[in-house]
Structure formats: C-alpha cells, structure tokens
Amino acid sequence: MKAYRASILHLLDDPTKTTEGAVAFHKDGLLLVEDGRIVGCGEYEELSPWLGKAELEDLSGHLITPGFVDTHIHFPQVDIIAAHGKQLLDWLEQHTFPAEAAFADPAHAEAAATFFLDELLRNGTTTALVFGSVHKVSVEALFAEALTRDMRLIAGKALMDRNAPEGLTDTVEESRADMLALIEAWHGKGRLGYAVTPRFAISCSDAQLTMAGEVVAQHPDVWMQTHLSENLYEIKETARLFPKAKDYLDVYDGFGLLRPRSVFAHCVHLKGDAFRRMAAKGGAVAFCPTSNLFLGSGLFPLEEACSHGVKVGMGTDVGAGTTFSILHTLGEAYKVGQLRGDALDPFHALYLATLGGARALDLGDKIGNLEPGKEADFVVLDLAATPLLKRRLAAARTLEDKVFALTVLGDDRVVARTYLAGVERWRRG
Incomplete structure (x- = not known):
C-alpha cells in the first residue's frame, strides 16, 4: 500500500444537481492506494492509523485531484x-x-x-x-x-x-x-x-x-x-x-x-x-x-x-x-x-x-473520483507552479475562488505528477 499526504479535492456527484455533499475537500488529506485502486481517501487524522501498512509520501502544499x-x-x-x-x-x-x-x-x-x-x-x-x-x-x-x-x-x-x-x-x-x-x-x-x-x-x-x-x-x-x-x-x-x-x-x-x-x-x-x-x-x-x-x-x-x-x-x-x-x-x-x-x-x-x-463515457463506476474501489488514476497539482498562480491562490478566500483561479490560470505547468492505476507515469522535471 502507498499513501500520499496532500490537500485532496474530488466530486462525488454533479454539484449543480446535488447541493449537499457533492464536493469532497480535505485540506490535510490522505490518499491510500493498493493494487492499482483507491482503498482510502479522507482526512489525514482519520486515516493515519492505516499508515502502519503503507509507504507514506508527504506532498503537503500540493493538491491531488482525479485524473x-x-x-x-x-x-x-x-x-x-x-x-x-x-x-x-x-x-x-x-x-x-x-x-x-x-x-x-x-x-x-x-x-x-x-x-x-x-x-x-x-x-x-x-x-x-x-x-x-x-x-x-x-x-x-x-x-x-x-x-x-x-x-x-x-x-x-x-x-x-x-x-x-x-x-x-x-x-x-x-x-x-x-x-x-x-x-x-x-x-x-x-x-x-x-x-x-x-x-x-x-x-x-x-x-x-x-x-x-x-x-x-x-x-x-x-x-x-x-x-x-x-x-x-x-x-x-x-x-x-x-x-x-x-x-x-x-x-x-x-x-x-x-x-x-x-x-x-x-x-x-x-x-x-x-x-x-x-x-x-x-x-x-x-x-x-x-x-x-x-x-x-x-x-x-x-x-x-x-x-x-x-x-x-x-x-x-x-x-x-x-x-x-x-x-x-x-x-x-x-x-x-x-x-x-x-x-x-x-x-x-x-x-x-x-x-x-x-x-x-459510461465509466463512472471505475474512474472520475477518488472513492474507495475506483481505479487509482490521479494527478498531483503544484499550486505554486507559476509566480502569478501562487500569488493569486494566496489571495483567494474560498475554495470556490481557488478552483476558479486554477481553471483560468492553470495549464500543463501545474501538473507535477500523473498516476495511472496507482503507478507514477509522468513527473515534471
């Protein structure tokens, strides 16, 4: 099992149709991956007991999202x-x-x-x-x-x-x-x-x-x-x-x-x-x-x-x-x-x-978020990838504002790593 500590953001449903619980955000989160699948995703404090079995990588300051x-x-x-x-x-x-x-x-x-x-x-x-x-x-x-x-x-x-x-x-x-x-x-x-x-x-x-x-x-x-x-x-x-x-x-x-x-x-x-x-x-x-x-x-x-x-x-x-x-x-x-x-x-x-x-694509049961059981396709985003993005996100007061700025100012430079079925397949630099 591998574990990644970072902020984590993913969607559990369409937020325009489900007003409560559609957005899952863990400021200090933990993602647990084993055999190519997600086995845990949530707050670090809640999932940390699993760490006895896992190899932990600390990616604090980064944001993990689904691929x-x-x-x-x-x-x-x-x-x-x-x-x-x-x-x-x-x-x-x-x-x-x-x-x-x-x-x-x-x-x-x-x-x-x-x-x-x-x-x-x-x-x-x-x-x-x-x-x-x-x-x-x-x-x-x-x-x-x-x-x-x-x-x-x-x-x-x-x-x-x-x-x-x-x-x-x-x-x-x-x-x-x-x-x-x-x-x-x-x-x-x-x-x-x-x-x-x-x-x-x-x-x-x-x-x-x-x-x-x-x-x-x-x-x-x-x-x-x-x-x-x-x-x-x-x-x-x-x-x-x-x-x-x-x-x-x-x-x-x-x-x-x-x-x-x-x-x-x-x-x-x-x-x-x-x-x-x-x-x-x-x-x-x-x-x-x-x-x-x-x-x-x-x-x-x-x-x-x-x-x-x-x-x-x-x-x-x-x-x-x-x-x-x-x-x-x-x-x-x-x-x-x-x-x-x-x-x-x-x-x-x-x-x-x-x-x-x-x-x-009729694949919502396999990919698209970080729920346990899903295939472990995810990305690690560098929120300080450019000086402008770093400054803009530091000024953002809400998660919604941060996500909006990320989608407007973000591009390939933001992607620090890309994982397919739990295996790192690309890393910047």
Missing part, C-alpha cells in the same frame, strides 16, 4: 495544432486530411503515439476517447503504446467512404473487417476500449453507417464516437445528403448509433428537442470550447444541454483544439458561458473534467 478525462481528441492531428485556416470543412481539406494521410506508415504512427500519450500525461489526462485515422495501423500503434502504460484509453479508426481524398477512404467491407479485427485484438485488453468512429455523416454513405450500426449492435459494450452539429455549413450539407432525416441527430439515430456509450462531439447548434432525445437514449456530448472558438463554429449551450439531462464531458479536440490541457480548456469553457450569459460554476467545471467525463 482528467478528455472525451474528444484526434491522435493524427497532433502535428497540425495551431494551423491557420478557415472554418471546419476548409480546415479539414487544407490541414487535416494531408496530416492524416501520413498515418498509413506504421513507423510514423508509432512515433506519434508515443508523443501523443506523453503529452496527455504531461497535462494530467488519464483517460481519453480518441479518433484514429482511417488506417488500421494508426489505432494499433496507439493501443500498443497505451497498453504499455496501463492507460484507460478508448479509440477507433475513422470511417470514411466518401467526400475525402484518395488514400483516406475505404470500402464498407474493408471498414467492417478492420473494426472487427481491432475489437478482437484490443477491446477489453488491459484498460483499452474500442469505439466505432464514423468521422461525421458527410464522410459516410448510408451503407457505411448501416454497417457501423450493425457492428455496434453486435458488440454492445463498445463505444461510438462522431461529430454532430458543429458548423452551420456542415449541418446544411448533412441535411442535403440525408433528406429523410428530421435533423442531424436523427441521421445517427436512424442507423442505430444513438445509444448509451455514444459520444457526440460539439453539438454547438443543437436545440431542446434534440437534447431531449439524446438524453432519453443515453447519448453524451463532448464540449470542445477551444476548437469551437478556433474554427468559429459557435458557442455550445452547456446549461441547456444539462437542463435536459444530457451527459457532458470536456474535449480538447486537438488539433482544431489549441491545447492538450483540460485545465486550460475549462478556462475557455467559462468564456464561452460568459458570451452566452451563463457563467460556469467552478465546481461544475471540475466535475465535467473528471466524474462528469467518466459518466459521459
């Missing part, structure tokens, strides 16, 4: 982050598709996978739902690297059989064969999971989406990830390609892709009825504020989605997203809310980045 959950990110776009361009569809043609073509090369995919996962851990992300390229080898490289780190990671090869350049499309049967092989080899291996991944409706024929729905039905414990209602022109083009659907969400629903473990990135322009239908069928949204702002897509209506019971997690959406840092992404989410007239509560922000993200 961050990224519900939407693109592995093959790491090299085009911060690439200048126009809005979504033009940006895909100009930057994304050329970058993703390189992932047909296994050596390139392997090198990129190492960097990509290092960057996630450096930013305190311990679980991610990831888009691969259309190439099977891209997902194999990512899974292989994640397995060596015992990381909880869900990924899938992108499905595209139309409206993409040569070399980035495949046939329905090729896609089916690749997915079934990846599911057989990797799904459930270690802490890995497979996600059926139609890029978006524009890139998939009816036959491709039908096949995707069949694979999901045959393997009900896999995930499904795609894009939904991100850009106005994209929405218009989708309506043209699927004239029988009542709206964009109905396209996916009609092919059996709206269900628990379905995660829809963006949903910027979704409205009440669509949110209600999504909630009723157990779907979730990945809120990606940095990419929505970077591509000029719009402002996600977080409060409206939550009011209809939709599960929401945070997504960095690298490479249109401009940071791997979930902390920095929360600061941008606050700004989006301000522009909509809905100020994001600091504890709700932390919930979205941890337990809320875990619930969006």
Whole structure:
C-alpha cells in the first residue's frame, strides 16, 4: 500500500444537481492506494492509523485531484495544432486530411503515439476517447503504446467512404473487417476500449453507417464516437445528403448509433428537442470550447444541454483544439458561458473534467473520483507552479475562488505528477 499526504479535492456527484455533499475537500488529506485502486481517501487524522501498512509520501502544499478525462481528441492531428485556416470543412481539406494521410506508415504512427500519450500525461489526462485515422495501423500503434502504460484509453479508426481524398477512404467491407479485427485484438485488453468512429455523416454513405450500426449492435459494450452539429455549413450539407432525416441527430439515430456509450462531439447548434432525445437514449456530448472558438463554429449551450439531462464531458479536440490541457480548456469553457450569459460554476467545471467525463463515457463506476474501489488514476497539482498562480491562490478566500483561479490560470505547468492505476507515469522535471 502507498499513501500520499496532500490537500485532496474530488466530486462525488454533479454539484449543480446535488447541493449537499457533492464536493469532497480535505485540506490535510490522505490518499491510500493498493493494487492499482483507491482503498482510502479522507482526512489525514482519520486515516493515519492505516499508515502502519503503507509507504507514506508527504506532498503537503500540493493538491491531488482525479485524473482528467478528455472525451474528444484526434491522435493524427497532433502535428497540425495551431494551423491557420478557415472554418471546419476548409480546415479539414487544407490541414487535416494531408496530416492524416501520413498515418498509413506504421513507423510514423508509432512515433506519434508515443508523443501523443506523453503529452496527455504531461497535462494530467488519464483517460481519453480518441479518433484514429482511417488506417488500421494508426489505432494499433496507439493501443500498443497505451497498453504499455496501463492507460484507460478508448479509440477507433475513422470511417470514411466518401467526400475525402484518395488514400483516406475505404470500402464498407474493408471498414467492417478492420473494426472487427481491432475489437478482437484490443477491446477489453488491459484498460483499452474500442469505439466505432464514423468521422461525421458527410464522410459516410448510408451503407457505411448501416454497417457501423450493425457492428455496434453486435458488440454492445463498445463505444461510438462522431461529430454532430458543429458548423452551420456542415449541418446544411448533412441535411442535403440525408433528406429523410428530421435533423442531424436523427441521421445517427436512424442507423442505430444513438445509444448509451455514444459520444457526440460539439453539438454547438443543437436545440431542446434534440437534447431531449439524446438524453432519453443515453447519448453524451463532448464540449470542445477551444476548437469551437478556433474554427468559429459557435458557442455550445452547456446549461441547456444539462437542463435536459444530457451527459457532458470536456474535449480538447486537438488539433482544431489549441491545447492538450483540460485545465486550460475549462478556462475557455467559462468564456464561452460568459458570451452566452451563463457563467460556469467552478465546481461544475471540475466535475465535467473528471466524474462528469467518466459518466459521459459510461465509466463512472471505475474512474472520475477518488472513492474507495475506483481505479487509482490521479494527478498531483503544484499550486505554486507559476509566480502569478501562487500569488493569486494566496489571495483567494474560498475554495470556490481557488478552483476558479486554477481553471483560468492553470495549464500543463501545474501538473507535477500523473498516476495511472496507482503507478507514477509522468513527473515534471
């Protein structure tokens, strides 16, 4: 058993729905870890009798939180982050598709996978739902690297059989064969999971989406990830390609892709009825504020989605997203809310980045907070990582104010250590 003494903060429930007991904070806390799981979390004074069995590390002055959950990110776009361009569809043609073509090369995919996962851990992300390229080898490289780190990671090869350049499309049967092989080899291996991944409706024929729905039905414990209602022109083009659907969400629903473990990135322009239908069928949204702002897509209506019971997690959406840092992404989410007239509560922000993200991925029983029995994925945050942050937090009078300042001023520099299943996998310096 290992023990860590520090301040500890985690969420036991959605603080916007449970006013009492949702936020658990231990100023002088103790975290006990054994065999990759949390066995105790609470006040140091109360849990100190356990220390006879444990190896204690004193991290006083630091803050321990659950590892961050990224519900939407693109592995093959790491090299085009911060690439200048126009809005979504033009940006895909100009930057994304050329970058993703390189992932047909296994050596390139392997090198990129190492960097990509290092960057996630450096930013305190311990679980991610990831888009691969259309190439099977891209997902194999990512899974292989994640397995060596015992990381909880869900990924899938992108499905595209139309409206993409040569070399980035495949046939329905090729896609089916690749997915079934990846599911057989990797799904459930270690802490890995497979996600059926139609890029978006524009890139998939009816036959491709039908096949995707069949694979999901045959393997009900896999995930499904795609894009939904991100850009106005994209929405218009989708309506043209699927004239029988009542709206964009109905396209996916009609092919059996709206269900628990379905995660829809963006949903910027979704409205009440669509949110209600999504909630009723157990779907979730990945809120990606940095990419929505970077591509000029719009402002996600977080409060409206939550009011209809939709599960929401945070997504960095690298490479249109401009940071791997979930902390920095929360600061941008606050700004989006301000522009909509809905100020994001600091504890709700932390919930979205941890337990809320875990619930969006249907993993709330395994990760997302530091309750006993959960997998020991956690981060150690340095509250004096920068002179400005140190000074600002010293002036904060309440925990709420400290958490807010951390989400606005925090980034990768704040993350001192990252632990996966109780094993330190990254340490600053």
